[in-house]
Amino acid sequence: MNLHEYQARDLLRAQGIAMPDGGVASTPEEAEAIARRLGGTVVVKAQVHAGGRGKAGGVKLAKNAAEAKEHAGRILGMQIKGLSVAKVLVVPAAEIASESYVGLIMDRETQRPVYMVSAAGGVDIEEVAARTPEKITRLPVDPVYGLLPHQALGLAFTLYQDIAQVRAAARLIQELWQVFTANGASLAEINPLVTTPDGQVLALDAKVVIDDNELDRRPDLAALRDESAEEPSEVAARQANLTFIKLDGNVGCVVNGAGLAMATMDLVKYYGGEPANFLDIGGSSNPEKVVNALRIITRDPNVKAILFNIFGGITRTDDVANGIVTATRQFDVGVPLVIRLTGTNEQEAVRILKDAGMTALNDMDEAVQKVVALSREAA
Amino acid sequence: MSIFVNAGTRLVVQGITGRDGSFHARQMMAYGTQVVAGVTPGKGGQTFEGRVPVFNTVADAVRETGANTSVIYVPPAGAAGAIYEAADAGIDLIVCITEGVPVLDMTRVMPYVRSRGARLIGPNCPGLITPGVSKVGIIPGNICAPGRVGLVSRSGTLTYEVVNQLTKNGIGQSTCVGIGGDPIIGTNFIDCLRAFEADAGTDAVVMMGEIGGTDEQNAAAFVKAHLTKPVVGFIAGQTAPKGRRMGHAGAIISGSSGTAEEKMQAFAAAGISVMKRPVDVVALLRDRLG
Numbered sequence: 147m148n149l150h151e152y153q154a155r156d157l158l159r160a161q162g163i164a165m166p167d168g169g170v171a172s173t174p175e176e177a178e179a180i181a182r183r184l185g186g187t188v189v190v191k192a193q194v195h196a197g198g199r200g201k202a203g204g205v206k207l208a209k210n211a212a213e214a215k216e217h218a219g220r221i222l223g224m225q226i227k228g229l230s231v232a233k234v235l236v237v238p239a240a241e242i243a244s245e246s247y248v249g250l251i252m253d254r255e256t257q258r259p260v261y262m263v264s265a266a267g268g269v270d271i272e273e274v275a276a277r278t279p280e281k282i283t284r285l286p287v288d289p290v291y292g293l294l295p296h297q298a299l300g301l302a303f304t305l306y307q308d309i310a311q312v313r314a315a316a317r318l319i320q321e322l323w324q325v326f327t328a329n330g331a332s333l334a335e336i337n338p339l340v341t342t343p344d345g346q347v348l349a350l351d352a353k354v355v356i357d358d359n360e361l362d363r364r365p366d367l368a369a370l371r372d373e374s375a376e377e378p379s380e381v382a383a384r385q386a387n388l389t390f391i392k393l394d395g396n397v398g399c400v401v402n403g404a405g406l407a408m409a410t411m412d413l414v415k416y417y418g419g420e421p422a423n424f425l426d427i428g429g430s431s432n433p434e435k436v437v438n439a440l441r442i443i444t445r446d447p448n449v450k451a452i453l454f455n456i457f458g459g460i461t462r463t464d465d466v467a468n469g470i471v472t473a474t475r476q477f478d479v480g481v482p483l484v485i486r487l488t489g490t491n492e493q494e495a496v497r498i499l500k501d502a503g504m505t506a507l508n509d510m511d512e513a514v515q516k517v518v519a520l521s522r523e524a525a
Numbered sequence: 526m527s528i529f530v531n532a533g534t535r536l537v538v539q540g541i542t543g544r545d546g547s548f549h550a551r552q553m554m555a556y557g558t559q560v561v562a563g564v565t566p567g568k569g570g571q572t573f574e575g576r577v578p579v580f581n582t583v584a585d586a587v588r589e590t591g592a593n594t595s596v597i598y599v600p601p602a603g604a605a606g607a608i609y610e611a612a613d614a615g616i617d618l619i620v621c622i623t624e625g626v627p628v629l630d631m632t633r634v635m636p637y638v639r640s641r642g643a644r645l646i647g648p649n650c651p652g653l654i655t656p657g658v659s660k661v662g663i664i665p666g667n668i669c670a671p672g673r674v675g676l677v678s679r680s681g682t683l684t685y686e687v688v689n690q691l692t693k694n695g696i697g698q699s700t701c702v703g704i705g706g707d708p709i710i711g712t713n714f715i716d717c718l719r720a721f722e723a724d725a726g727t728d729a730v731v732m733m734g735e736i737g738g739t740d741e742q743n744a745a746a747f748v749k750a751h752l753t754k755p756v757v758g759f760i761a762g763q764t765a766p767k768g769r770r771m772g773h774a775g776a777i778i779s780g781s782s783g784t785a786e787e788k789m790q791a792f793a794a795a796g797i798s799v800m801k802r803p804v805d806v807v808a809l810l811r812d813r814l815g
Contacts, residue, residue, distance in 0.1 A: 197773075247773070249773065249774035249777065250774070251774035251775065251778055252628055252629075252632075252708055252709075253778055254708045254709065254738050254739075254740065255739065255743075257631070257632060257635050257709045258632055259632065260778060262774060262777055262778065271773050271777065272773050272776050272777060275773075275776070275777040282777060284778075288636075289629070289632040289633050290633060290636065327629065330627055330628075330629050332628060332708070333774055333775070335773065335774050337773060357627055357628045357629065359601065359625045359626060359627045359628060360627050360629070362601065362602070362625065363602060363627070391766060393766055401682075402682055403680060403681045403682030403683060404680065404706065404735075405678070405679065405680020405681065405682065405683035405684070405706070405733070405735055405761045406680065406681075406682040406683040406685075406686055406761075408683075408735065408736070408761035408762040408763075408764075408765055409683050409686070409759075409761045409803055411764045411765070412761065412762070412763040412764050412785075412802075413802055413803075414764070415763065415764045416801060416802060421764060424765070424766075429624075429681075457682045457685045457686055457689075458665075459651070459663060459664070459665050459681065459682060459685055460545075460663055461682075488689070489665060489668070489685065490665065510686065510803065510804070511802065511804055
């Protein structure tokens, strides 16, 4: 789960990391009031779950409170990568002498959290990593012992020469470990970590991503989810225990299992169609899930035909068949359905569908070709 | 012949009295797996399905029944604890089916499992099956057939799709392993490729990958350097949308975008025959096996 910058700031500051004061606003007037309280030049920053905010015009410098209000008015409601901006963060503009990068990420390969620090921080850090990887220092951390004091100091020495700055950075790097482990993060990143002309070390921007698997045991973190910042159909799907991602095509897909769902979308594309969504109904298969899946997909006016691709293992295909029949009785699906199911209780499923006047296919390629043809006829 | 599970597999089911554990324990018993014990704390002394003794701890189960393999169906909050317990009890092969285990827990579990000399498969995986001999996990037994093609996959149901294609076309399997899709897993592609290469009962390997990370690229490099047996591969997610990625660390650490295209290129460069569709597995295997 992605956190907004203002939420990430709260987690960092709770561990004692030095970040400039600031405030979050939902209206231009609130932004103006925060800017007035802070005084001087401020930065107004869109709070949205997408990278590249600055380049999209979602980060603006304001010389005074009136300008902050004006910028906030333009940024609030703005679309960035398909997501609309509901909040802005207002922080004082810091004078910057140097920009560094400090990131901590869960690494598949070493199976440990890995620090990455670089004295060449800022928006172009990925280019630095690609062109001059030697400018990035990496350190996998043994989770049993945590980050040891000499390791934190060693990383800090790669950033600064001044011993006071080194000690400040080492403390911050250590505190970032606490942020990461105390919140079950999969990513905690400070970019940029700056020095000011008077020698202070300050974290100017923070990103934190929480491991979704932590949310069940951490209701305090789960409560940070901002549903207003997500695609409404994706929110509805999550509430129905479905994994759903909306796409731009016209072939709706209902599949069990993420790998098979992706392979189904790939096959739709292979046969010349465009998938309208990724939808995984998961392992357990109560008919209600299928009804919800159909409701969510049919809300998308682009959808011209819907494909079910179910390989029954834990999922019982008769449950899916019952769900399809129930849904078609509850509301008008409005577009043709192509149903492919095989595996657990397949014969029962075929009978249920037949009794309701529907047919089921057994082969994935045949089903995909059929649904693509139907979507073309309707388009 | 096979990898990891065979006729000597003596299985203990952790969470045998739960909803999922009891269902799949019955399925495994029906398939012919030697289910020698179950574990549910507080239910020690009971008997499952009239023939499998239930113990309070894995250590008791190992001592009383000689169990050497465990399969875990406990909820996410208890899954890491169940793995520690199995490793401590001297279990050689631990298969964790549970989905939703916090990744931070897994960073501590893995060194512990290694220090006890055990192998973990999963978490968040369908388990593995040596057709006709032993099934550990949830892969439907009826779609598999004994034979000489090894299969390793990050997915669940996509694995079934491909195994089903193989079986329908008369191509049996030595062992099918679902390694799981989580960021930190006990057994990866390379572990399975190495085992299949060493297994006299395996003639070729099918590898089912997905977008994200660099496991498939690493596996491709391993294939090129160490495999004499033919490999056929698939990458799911060619049409997956690019995420609205947050932060830079992901791109920096992998030096890769983890796209399907990049992975398929790595496969091809390593001499792996790349499937465009799951159904292609049959023709490509026939081609490679002659």
